[in-house]
Amino acid sequence: MLDPKLxxxxxxxxSKAPLEYDADAQELICRASGLAYPIRxxxxxxxxxxxxxxxxxxxxx
Numbered sequence: 001m002l003d004p005k006l007x008x009x010x011x012x013x014x015s016k017a018p019l020e021y022d023a024d025a026q027e028l029i030c031r032a033s034g035l036a037y038p039i040r041x042x043x044x045x046x047x048x049x050x051x052x053x054x055x056x057x058x059x060x061x
Contacts, residue, residue, distance in 0.1 A: 001042070007028075010028065014033040014035060022036070034053055034054045035051040035052070035053065035054065037051045038050060
């Protein structure tokens, strides 16, 4: 479980936009940059090189 206080202060390192927490996928989603950052062992990995690109459908949700 990601600490809600942490989510309040984290932003996308690429776009500086807010992030959405996807508990099922264990990712932080940035719709502005179209990237999803993984959460490993309860630690967000906020590296662009570790992020995956969102699909077109994911960007619209």
